[in-house]
Amino acid sequence: MDKRKEEKILLYNFSDEEYLNQISGIFKALRIQVVILKPEDYCQKIGYLLKLPGFSVVERDEDKDFDFNHEVLVFYNIKNKRLDEVLKKLRNADIEIIYKAVVTPLNRFWSLERLCLSIQKEHGYILEQKSKNE
Incomplete structure:
Protein backbone atom coordinates (compact mmCIF):
# COMPACT_ATOMS: atom_id res chain seq x y z
CA MET A 1 0.00 0.00 0.00
CA ASP A 2 1.23 3.50 -0.83
CA LYS A 3 2.45 5.02 2.48
CA ARG A 4 1.05 8.46 1.58
CA LYS A 5 -2.44 7.01 1.34
CA GLU A 6 -2.25 4.89 4.48
CA GLU A 7 -5.29 5.54 6.67
CA LYS A 8 -4.58 6.29 10.31
CA ILE A 9 -6.48 7.31 13.41
CA LEU A 10 -4.89 9.15 16.32
CA LEU A 11 -6.61 8.50 19.66
CA TYR A 12 -5.86 10.87 22.52
CA ASN A 13 -7.05 10.96 26.12
CA PHE A 14 -8.91 7.64 26.24
CA SER A 15 -8.62 6.44 29.82
CA ASP A 16 -11.12 3.54 29.77
CA GLU A 17 -9.14 0.55 28.46
CA GLU A 18 -12.23 -1.48 27.52
CA TYR A 19 -13.71 1.45 25.59
CA LEU A 20 -10.36 2.07 23.89
CA ASN A 21 -10.15 -1.60 22.86
CA GLN A 22 -13.68 -1.44 21.44
CA ILE A 23 -12.89 1.65 19.37
CA SER A 24 -9.53 0.26 18.23
CA GLY A 25 -11.24 -2.98 17.19
CA ILE A 26 -13.64 -1.10 14.92
CA PHE A 27 -10.78 0.72 13.19
CA LYS A 28 -8.67 -2.41 12.86
CA ALA A 29 -11.62 -4.24 11.28
CA LEU A 30 -11.75 -1.39 8.75
CA ARG A 31 -8.00 -1.81 8.14
CA GLU A 71 -11.30 12.21 24.20
CA VAL A 72 -9.97 13.21 20.79
CA LEU A 73 -10.11 11.36 17.49
CA VAL A 74 -7.97 12.55 14.56
CA PHE A 75 -8.52 11.14 11.05
CA TYR A 76 -5.66 10.93 8.56
CA ASN A 77 -6.20 10.04 4.88
CA ILE A 78 -9.85 9.18 5.53
CA LYS A 79 -12.13 11.26 3.33
CA ASN A 80 -15.59 11.59 1.86
CA LYS A 81 -17.51 8.27 1.59
CA ARG A 82 -14.84 6.43 3.58
CA LEU A 83 -15.16 8.96 6.42
CA ASP A 84 -18.95 8.58 6.31
CA GLU A 85 -18.51 4.79 6.53
CA VAL A 86 -16.19 5.08 9.55
CA LEU A 87 -18.50 7.52 11.36
CA LYS A 88 -21.49 5.24 10.68
CA LYS A 89 -19.63 2.25 12.18
CA LEU A 90 -18.94 4.30 15.32
CA ARG A 91 -22.59 5.41 15.56
CA ASN A 92 -23.81 1.83 15.07
CA ALA A 93 -21.57 0.76 17.96
CA ASP A 94 -23.04 3.59 20.14
CA ILE A 95 -19.67 5.33 20.28
CA GLU A 96 -19.93 9.10 20.45
CA ILE A 97 -16.70 11.05 20.39
CA ILE A 98 -17.44 14.75 20.23
CA TYR A 99 -13.90 16.02 19.66
CA LYS A 100 -12.93 14.94 16.14
CA ALA A 101 -10.68 16.43 13.48
CA VAL A 102 -9.35 15.61 10.04
CA VAL A 103 -5.66 16.22 9.32
CA THR A 104 -5.20 19.01 6.78
CA PRO A 105 -2.14 20.42 5.00
CA LEU A 106 -2.19 23.23 7.60
CA ASN A 107 -2.98 21.51 10.90
CA ARG A 108 -0.34 18.78 10.42
CA PHE A 109 2.11 21.52 11.52
CA TRP A 110 0.15 22.26 14.69
CA SER A 111 0.89 20.75 18.06
CA LEU A 112 -1.65 18.28 19.40
CA GLU A 113 -2.41 20.84 22.12
CA ARG A 114 -3.26 23.50 19.54
CA LEU A 115 -5.45 21.08 17.60
CA CYS A 116 -7.32 20.04 20.79
CA LEU A 117 -7.91 23.66 21.81
CA SER A 118 -9.09 24.51 18.29
CA ILE A 119 -11.58 21.62 18.33
CA GLN A 120 -12.77 22.70 21.77
CA LYS A 121 -13.27 26.30 20.61
CA GLU A 122 -15.12 25.15 17.48
CA HIS A 123 -17.35 22.85 19.53
CA GLY A 124 -18.15 25.72 21.92
CA TYR A 125 -19.09 27.92 18.98
CA ILE A 126 -21.40 25.23 17.55
CA LEU A 127 -23.12 24.79 20.94
CA GLU A 128 -23.52 28.57 21.22
CA GLN A 129 -25.14 28.74 17.76
CA LYS A 130 -27.48 25.86 18.62
CA SER A 131 -28.65 27.56 21.81
CA LYS A 132 -29.25 30.83 19.91
CA ASN A 133 -31.41 28.96 17.38
CA GLU A 134 -33.57 27.26 20.00
Whole structure:
Protein backbone atom coordinates (compact mmCIF):
# COMPACT_ATOMS: atom_id res chain seq x y z
CA MET A 1 0.00 0.00 0.00
CA ASP A 2 1.23 3.50 -0.83
CA LYS A 3 2.45 5.02 2.48
CA ARG A 4 1.05 8.46 1.58
CA LYS A 5 -2.44 7.01 1.34
CA GLU A 6 -2.25 4.89 4.48
CA GLU A 7 -5.29 5.54 6.67
CA LYS A 8 -4.58 6.29 10.31
CA ILE A 9 -6.48 7.31 13.41
CA LEU A 10 -4.89 9.15 16.32
CA LEU A 11 -6.61 8.50 19.66
CA TYR A 12 -5.86 10.87 22.52
CA ASN A 13 -7.05 10.96 26.12
CA PHE A 14 -8.91 7.64 26.24
CA SER A 15 -8.62 6.44 29.82
CA ASP A 16 -11.12 3.54 29.77
CA GLU A 17 -9.14 0.55 28.46
CA GLU A 18 -12.23 -1.48 27.52
CA TYR A 19 -13.71 1.45 25.59
CA LEU A 20 -10.36 2.07 23.89
CA ASN A 21 -10.15 -1.60 22.86
CA GLN A 22 -13.68 -1.44 21.44
CA ILE A 23 -12.89 1.65 19.37
CA SER A 24 -9.53 0.26 18.23
CA GLY A 25 -11.24 -2.98 17.19
CA ILE A 26 -13.64 -1.10 14.92
CA PHE A 27 -10.78 0.72 13.19
CA LYS A 28 -8.67 -2.41 12.86
CA ALA A 29 -11.62 -4.24 11.28
CA LEU A 30 -11.75 -1.39 8.75
CA ARG A 31 -8.00 -1.81 8.14
CA ILE A 32 -7.20 1.59 9.62
CA GLN A 33 -3.99 1.91 11.59
CA VAL A 34 -4.60 3.02 15.18
CA VAL A 35 -2.10 5.23 16.98
CA ILE A 36 -2.78 5.57 20.70
CA LEU A 37 -1.20 8.73 22.03
CA LYS A 38 0.21 9.30 25.50
CA PRO A 39 -0.76 12.29 27.64
CA GLU A 40 2.70 13.83 27.20
CA ASP A 41 2.30 13.82 23.39
CA TYR A 42 0.33 17.07 23.60
CA CYS A 43 3.40 19.13 22.63
CA GLN A 44 4.20 17.11 19.49
CA LYS A 45 3.24 18.21 15.99
CA ILE A 46 0.46 16.21 14.34
CA GLY A 47 2.83 15.35 11.48
CA TYR A 48 5.32 13.87 13.93
CA LEU A 49 2.62 11.78 15.64
CA LEU A 50 1.65 10.42 12.21
CA LYS A 51 5.34 9.71 11.41
CA LEU A 52 5.22 11.97 8.36
CA PRO A 53 8.55 12.88 6.77
CA GLY A 54 10.12 16.17 7.80
CA PHE A 55 8.86 16.18 11.39
CA SER A 56 11.00 15.64 14.45
CA VAL A 57 10.33 15.29 18.15
CA VAL A 58 9.69 18.44 20.20
CA GLU A 59 11.22 18.52 23.66
CA ARG A 60 8.46 18.85 26.22
CA ASP A 61 8.66 21.74 28.68
CA GLU A 62 8.73 19.93 32.03
CA ASP A 63 7.20 22.98 33.77
CA LYS A 64 4.17 22.96 31.49
CA ASP A 65 1.22 20.61 31.62
CA PHE A 66 -1.80 20.30 29.35
CA ASP A 67 -5.03 19.80 31.27
CA PHE A 68 -7.54 18.61 28.68
CA ASN A 69 -10.32 16.24 29.73
CA HIS A 70 -11.83 15.25 26.39
CA GLU A 71 -11.30 12.21 24.20
CA VAL A 72 -9.97 13.21 20.79
CA LEU A 73 -10.11 11.36 17.49
CA VAL A 74 -7.97 12.55 14.56
CA PHE A 75 -8.52 11.14 11.05
CA TYR A 76 -5.66 10.93 8.56
CA ASN A 77 -6.20 10.04 4.88
CA ILE A 78 -9.85 9.18 5.53
CA LYS A 79 -12.13 11.26 3.33
CA ASN A 80 -15.59 11.59 1.86
CA LYS A 81 -17.51 8.27 1.59
CA ARG A 82 -14.84 6.43 3.58
CA LEU A 83 -15.16 8.96 6.42
CA ASP A 84 -18.95 8.58 6.31
CA GLU A 85 -18.51 4.79 6.53
CA VAL A 86 -16.19 5.08 9.55
CA LEU A 87 -18.50 7.52 11.36
CA LYS A 88 -21.49 5.24 10.68
CA LYS A 89 -19.63 2.25 12.18
CA LEU A 90 -18.94 4.30 15.32
CA ARG A 91 -22.59 5.41 15.56
CA ASN A 92 -23.81 1.83 15.07
CA ALA A 93 -21.57 0.76 17.96
CA ASP A 94 -23.04 3.59 20.14
CA ILE A 95 -19.67 5.33 20.28
CA GLU A 96 -19.93 9.10 20.45
CA ILE A 97 -16.70 11.05 20.39
CA ILE A 98 -17.44 14.75 20.23
CA TYR A 99 -13.90 16.02 19.66
CA LYS A 100 -12.93 14.94 16.14
CA ALA A 101 -10.68 16.43 13.48
CA VAL A 102 -9.35 15.61 10.04
CA VAL A 103 -5.66 16.22 9.32
CA THR A 104 -5.20 19.01 6.78
CA PRO A 105 -2.14 20.42 5.00
CA LEU A 106 -2.19 23.23 7.60
CA ASN A 107 -2.98 21.51 10.90
CA ARG A 108 -0.34 18.78 10.42
CA PHE A 109 2.11 21.52 11.52
CA TRP A 110 0.15 22.26 14.69
CA SER A 111 0.89 20.75 18.06
CA LEU A 112 -1.65 18.28 19.40
CA GLU A 113 -2.41 20.84 22.12
CA ARG A 114 -3.26 23.50 19.54
CA LEU A 115 -5.45 21.08 17.60
CA CYS A 116 -7.32 20.04 20.79
CA LEU A 117 -7.91 23.66 21.81
CA SER A 118 -9.09 24.51 18.29
CA ILE A 119 -11.58 21.62 18.33
CA GLN A 120 -12.77 22.70 21.77
CA LYS A 121 -13.27 26.30 20.61
CA GLU A 122 -15.12 25.15 17.48
CA HIS A 123 -17.35 22.85 19.53
CA GLY A 124 -18.15 25.72 21.92
CA TYR A 125 -19.09 27.92 18.98
CA ILE A 126 -21.40 25.23 17.55
CA LEU A 127 -23.12 24.79 20.94
CA GLU A 128 -23.52 28.57 21.22
CA GLN A 129 -25.14 28.74 17.76
CA LYS A 130 -27.48 25.86 18.62
CA SER A 131 -28.65 27.56 21.81
CA LYS A 132 -29.25 30.83 19.91
CA ASN A 133 -31.41 28.96 17.38
CA GLU A 134 -33.57 27.26 20.00
